[in-house]
Amino acid sequence: MSGAACVSCGGIVSGRRREELVGRWSRALSRPATYPRIYRLVDSLPLCSSCLAEWQVIGTLICECCGRDMVNQVRNGEKMYQSPIGADFSQQERRVCKDCLAVQEKGNSLLRNRGLLPYDECGKAMLSRFKYRGDERMAAFFSALLAIEYYRSYHSAGFSCLSEVPLHESRLSDRGFNQMELVADGLSKRIGIPYIPLLKRSKQTAKLSQQRGKREREENMRGAFTCMYTGSQIGGIIRKQVREVLIVDDIYTTGSTLRACAAAIREALGHTCQVSALTCFR
Amino acid sequence: MREYLLYIKVSGGAAQAHITPCFQVDQAFWREREGAQLYVIGKSKSLALAFSLRGELNNALGDHAFTEKSVDSYRALASAHVREATVLYGKQAAGMTPIEKEWLSLESVGGSGEQADTLPLSPSSKDTLEDTDELKRESERLLAWMSGRALLWDEVGVLLNKKGWAPRSLEYCFQWMILSGKAERRPGIEWRIRRSWLRHRMLFTCARCGSEQTIVLTRCHSCRQGCAYCTECLDMGRSKCCTPYFCVPRQKASQAYEAVSPGKLCERTVNRGFTGERMAGTSYERRAALLDWQGTYSPMQKMAAEKARQFVASDRPGLGEFLLWAVCGAGKTELLFPSVAETLRAGGQVLIATPRKDVVLELAPRIAKVFPNARVIAVHGSSTEKWEDSDITIATTHQVMRFYHRFPLVVLDEVDAFPYHNNPVLYRVVSRAVQPGGKILYLSATPPRYLQKRLVPKRAQSHMHSRTHVLLPGRYHGSPLPVPLVCTVRGLHKHLSAGRSVQALLETLAASLDGGRQVFVFVPRVDQVPVVLGYLQRRLPGYSQAMAGVHAADPEREEKVRLFRAKQLLVMVTTTILERGVTIPRSDVIVVGTEAPVFDEASLVQIAGRVGRSSDAPSGTVLFIEEYRTSASRAAIRQINRMNQLAASLQQAGGQS
Ligand SMILES: [Zn+2]
Ligand SMILES: [Zn+2]
Numbered sequence: 001m002s003g004a005a006c007v008s009c010g011g012i013v014s015g016r017r018r019e020e021l022v023g024r025w026s027r028a029l030s031r032p033a034t035y036p037r038i039y040r041l042v043d044s045l046p047l048c049s050s051c052l053a054e055w056q057v058i059g060t061l062i063c064e065c066c067g068r069d070m071v072n073q074v075r076n077g078e079k080m081y082q083s084p085i086g087a088d089f090s091q092q093e094r095r096v097c098k099d100c101l102a103v104q105e106k107g108n109s110l111l112r113n114r115g116l117l118p119y120d121e122c123g124k125a126m127l128s129r130f131k132y133r134g135d136e137r138m139a140a141f142f143s144a145l146l147a148i149e150y151y152r153s154y155h156s157a158g159f160s161c162l163s164e165v166p167l168h169e170s171r172l173s174d175r176g177f178n179q180m181e182l183v184a185d186g187l188s189k190r191i192g193i194p195y196i197p198l199l200k201r202s203k204q205t206a207k208l209s210q211q212r213g214k215r216e217r218e219e220n221m222r223g224a225f226t227c228m229y230t231g232s233q234i235g236g237i238i239r240k241q242v243r244e245v246l247i248v249d250d251i252y253t254t255g256s257t258l259r260a261c262a263a264a265i266r267e268a269l270g271h272t273c274q275v276s277a278l279t280c281f282r
Numbered sequence: 283m284r285e286y287l288l289y290i291k292v293s294g295g296a297a298q299a300h301i302t303p304c305f306q307v308d309q310a311f312w313r314e315r316e317g318a319q320l321y322v323i324g325k326s327k328s329l330a331l332a333f334s335l336r337g338e339l340n341n342a343l344g345d346h347a348f349t350e351k352s353v354d355s356y357r358a359l360a361s362a363h364v365r366e367a368t369v370l371y372g373k374q375a376a377g378m379t380p381i382e383k384e385w386l387s388l389e390s391v392g393g394s395g396e397q398a399d400t401l402p403l404s405p406s407s408k409d410t411l412e413d414t415d416e417l418k419r420e421s422e423r424l425l426a427w428m429s430g431r432a433l434l435w436d437e438v439g440v441l442l443n444k445k446g447w448a449p450r451s452l453e454y455c456f457q458w459m460i461l462s463g464k465a466e467r468r469p470g471i472e473w474r475i476r477r478s479w480l481r482h483r484m485l486f487t488c489a490r491c492g493s494e495q496t497i498v499l500t501r502c503h504s505c506r507q508g509c510a511y512c513t514e515c516l517d518m519g520r521s522k523c524c525t526p527y528f529c530v531p532r533q534k535a536s537q538a539y540e541a542v543s544p545g546k547l548c549e550r551t552v553n554r555g556f557t558g559e560r561m562a563g564t565s566y567e568r569r570a571a572l573l574d575w576q577g578t579y580s581p582m583q584k585m586a587a588e589k590a591r592q593f594v595a596s597d598r599p600g601l602g603e604f605l606l607w608a609v610c611g612a613g614k615t616e617l618l619f620p621s622v623a624e625t626l627r628a629g630g631q632v633l634i635a636t637p638r639k640d641v642v643l644e645l646a647p648r649i650a651k652v653f654p655n656a657r658v659i660a661v662h663g664s665s666t667e668k669w670e671d672s673d674i675t676i677a678t679t680h681q682v683m684r685f686y687h688r689f690p691l692v693v694l695d696e697v698d699a700f701p702y703h704n705n706p707v708l709y710r711v712v713s714r715a716v717q718p719g720g721k722i723l724y725l726s727a728t729p730p731r732y733l734q735k736r737l738v739p740k741r742a743q744s745h746m747h748s749r750t751h752v753l754l755p756g757r758y759h760g761s762p763l764p765v766p767l768v769c770t771v772r773g774l775h776k777h778l779s780a781g782r783s784v785q786a787l788l789e790t791l792a793a794s795l796d797g798g799r800q801v802f803v804f805v806p807r808v809d810q811v812p813v814v815l816g817y818l819q820r821r822l823p824g825y826s827q828a829m830a831g832v833h834a835a836d837p838e839r840e841e842k843v844r845l846f847r848a849k850q851l852l853v854m855v856t857t858t859i860l861e862r863g864v865t866i867p868r869s870d871v872i873v874v875g876t877e878a879p880v881f882d883e884a885s886l887v888q889i890a891g892r893v894g895r896s897s898d899a900p901s902g903t904v905l906f907i908e909e910y911r912t913s914a915s916r917a918a919i920r921q922i923n924r925m926n927q928l929a930a931s932l933q934q935a936g937g938q939s
Contacts, residue, residue: 009835011808050809134520135513136500176504176511176522 006048007129007141008122018049025052034151041148041190046141056118058282065100066255067114067153067282073097103255110262111274113252115282116149123281127250131179139179143186145280146248150191154246157276160237162188162246163198165261166225170204183280184248193246196235198268199225199261214254221260227268234269244274251281284453284505284524286332287325287391290339290348290356293318297348299339301332301467303526307457310414321353323360324388328507330469330523331364331386337474338363357390364388366475370484371508375499385508414458420449421458425465430532430631430688432490432714434470434525437684444669456528465530470521471497471510488512490521490683492710514707518680531687532631532717570673571626573619575652580758582932583617589752591620594691594721601749603722605737608754609763609925610727610891615645617754618693619652621723626656626673630690633715634676637699639663641863645695646676679708685715692716697724697733698884699862727891728884728921746932756929761900763922764893766886766915774875774909775810778817788821790872790905795825795852799902800869803855804889806878808833814874815855828852834859861888867896876908876915886918 004013022043030038047055058069063080070080080095083104096104117123130138164180172178181197188195203224232239247261262275287305290297291312302308305322312318323339326332342359346352364386371385427445428438442448449455459465468489476485486497493514502509505524512521521527579587586606593604608614622632634649636642639662646660653674659667661677668681675689682692692715716722724733737750746753757763769786771777777784794801805814811831819826830851832842843864845851854860858880871892873881881889886906893902906915 133516134511135516136498136511137513172503174504176502176509176520176524177500178503 004046006051007046007126007138008051009048011048011050013046013048015049018052021049021052025055025057029057029148029152031155034155038148038151041144041151044140044144051122056120058115058118062114063097063100064094065096065104065108065112066252067112067279068097068099069118069282070097103259108259109266109275110255110259111276113255113258113277113279113282114149114153115252115279116145116152117281119251119281127281131250134175134177136177136179136182139182139186142179142183142250142280143190146183146187146278147190149278149280150187154276154278157244157246159193159244159246159276160242161194161196161198161235162248162278163196163261163265165247165249165257166197166199166201168201168204180249183250187248194235194237196237198227198229198234198245198265199247200228202226214256217254218256218259221256222263223260224257225261225264227264229268239269242269242273244276245269247275247277249277249279252277252279284329284526285325285327286329288323288332288335288339288360288388290321290323290343290353291318292321292348295347297343299323299336299343300461301329301336302457303453304451304457307417307454308461310417311458311461314414321350321356322391323353323357324390326386326388326507327505328386328469328509328523329467329505329526330471330473330509331367331388331507333469334367334473334475335360335363335388360388363475366482367473367484368508370475370482371499374484375501375508378499378501380508381501381503381506387507416450417454417458421455421462423447424449424452424455425459425530425533428459428465428528428530430530430686431684432527432529432686433684434490434519434521434527436519436525438528441669456526459530464533465528468527468529469523470525470527471512471523473510473523486510488515488521489527490518491515491707493707515680515683518683529686570653570656571623572655573623573652574654575616575619577616579616580756580760582754582756582929583613583758585746586752586754587617587620589747590617590723591624593749594621594624594723599719602716602720603724603737603750605724605726605729605733605751606754607726607729607738607751609757610888611757611759611763611895612727612754613758614695614725614727614754615648616758618723618725621691621693622649622653622674625691626653628690630717630720631672631688632674632691632693633682633685633689634674634693634695635679635682635712635715636676636695637679638863639678641695642676642678644863649674649676679711682715683711687714687717689715690717690720691723692720693723693725695725696862697726698728698730728887730884746928753928755925756932757895757900759897759900760933761894762926762929764890764902764904765922765926766890766904766906766919768876768906768908768915768919770908770911772909774907778874779813781817781820783821784907786905787872787874787907790870790903791818791853792822794870794903795822798868800846800849800851800866801853802860802866802869802871802889802892803853804861804871804873804881805855805857806875806880808835808857810875811855811857818853818855825852829855831855832860833857858885858889860892861885865892865895868899868902869893870903870905872905872907874907876906877910877912881914883914883917883921886915887921890918890922 006013022039026035026039026042059071061070061074062068063070074080080097081101082093083096083101129135130142162184164184167178184195201224205220205224234242245265247258249258252258258277265275266273284303286301286303288299288301290299294317300308312320339356339360342356368384368386427441433441456465456467460467470489471486472489473484473486476483485494487494488497491512491514493512496514497510497512499510502522502524509523515521586608590604590606606614606617608617625632634645636645642660642662646658650658656673658674659670659672661668661675661681692712694712712722739748771784771786774784791801803814805811811833815829815831819829828851830842832839832854834857842851846854847866869892871889873889890904893904894900908915
């Protein structure tokens, strides 16, 4: 990515210092098996050396359910809880945050989520340039972020396919493109898992800013998605072989969108199918 | 999702192709004009495709006389063109898959491919327009709001929202305006097929900013056709193949302002020279042109201002551009007043375009003060008066894109600092904001070569002025420009990072500070700001609290500049962002690392121009410290010396006469 303009600050992407930083980040994000891939991905990011130096990545202590960074929370005295993974998941225990514990008790169709970056001002600016300005060229950047996180957290998972969170048809027609469709397509090419659009948004939900609380949002989201596949074949894969599905989104806020997606997929494919999520920001 | 119908209108033997998103409006329009017959060719969801087909058809129609039998041949021609475009788009969009069966398609209408589809057969004949009176009224109203603007569909929505008005059907109103010849609907991105022996290609052009290299193909869910968008002007909203872009030249009729507040119209004494016989036009224009300025011109300024005014007043055809070349600190804003007044008096509106928002914000109140009866608006990204009507508009370059054939006079301030400097986009955008036959006035202290070549005639290079330029080599206070001193320091940057003494830098800085002056220290790159700042703080500990560093992305930039203006800070280590605009009386300048390519001749002249601006402290020190000798710094010094000589000879000549 040498010589390009930095997507975050517009600076020049090159130099020895940047090489060093790419190496350092790659070591921090990878295991020996994934190092070469992660190195190539980090190096491909159009970020200059000063932005890479200040880069914040969600760390090692996370909620094992929603992928939230817990380092500061734990330091501030927030507790983490041991939680058995719901009845139809394996009985293994994991450490989760308070929010996830509450969701878990009501039954959570989403197995887990992982995100790479905290949603800070810089992330906001980049996402809005992509999503609202419509700079589709940013898709490559976001799919590289997801690929990095995939190799870090999901490398040993066996996903049959990946899918995106769809937009409602009318919003899609207004906006002209679904940013996550582009990202999912790019991610699929990077990690070699087929991209199959499984879902359709059947209910137009109000914009995030116009919704009041978490509960209302959860309520609104319920039944907002339907799975488009009911036959025995899913885009060339035999339905029964689909054991694990990955859904990608730009950001995990309360998780209600992704939970609704997971519920729709499991509704159609059976409750033995496990759904995980991967987001750029958490 | 819009669909565009393509049809041929035949009346009195002449045939022409048209595009419409609402055929019933066209039917009603042509019904009022006798004898027009309409033959539908097909419909498409891509406006760019319809637009391109219209061009092809009109070419073909110009060549042959139209007969009813030939309609099928025109349909065939259209389908052939669509097929060719589909193949080419597919090639150029390698790796992408179309949403529908084909990348581009032209559907037939009405199912009767054989029969000529004439008037009564309409795609939605149930919805015919009987009464057009209301449509005409609404269309007139829309015309008044849109007059002199070029807007994408979404921007029209924003404008009308701001005005608190919604027509029954915006699409109908526009179509009526277009049929009446008062507006144009273009696709945001246009394409044409370029054929060559090597290969044929589709060439895309942004109708808004004119870029060709920055168009990205996209699988568009709005039109579900092969589409493209422009990345150059993306910040202003997406311009796509399927977004309608409306261009409406300024209409004379719409100048009728809704009542100017009477309080503003109190008659004041009119400033020197602009009273009496030159006053023409209606009373509103006379009042708007009132110039209330108590300052005085130096003889040199007076000459330059008059030359510019003559250019604006001249109705000589072909004389469209003028360069006002005034050194830093010549008082160029004041020079504009007569030209602006001249245009206002003739009933025209003036646009002053400037590269940066802070200049817009600074300029607007100054202009408003001297033209007390004129409506002055500041137009930038977050401006609330963006959509107002005005006599004088002060705008950033990006905003200039939204104007269309509106201004008889456009002033381009600091033309060499524009983001599109030396980029065809700037010229395209500016020449579109000007009315046909209007004037562009360039303002610069360091005009770029291409502009000098165009507007400063070879023969006239030793003269101060020609028909297309005027040079103002001296400052308003009459003192010469400070000439930079140059000091070459081998291993400059190593010395700085190692903390070793760089005598010239430290001595000059200390002398300035001890003399009670403030100092700009320019460095070439962002990462050198902390290095040089730290170095100076360690070396001059007595002043270390009064030093700060600033760069473009610095969140505290405005605050630091404010403190510097307030003399709370005495030394400002900065990148070239403070090269223009910020003027501090009693300040000196040191450039550390002149050899870096960001410091070209123009940039160094501008930087040196920071010093000695005020009349009570017209001198100061400018020091260039460089690692090795460079041509840019010599050229800058040569230019400054030349200006000083010219100014001196002018003053002498003035003194003798
Ligand atoms: Zn453009
Ligand atoms: Zn489109």
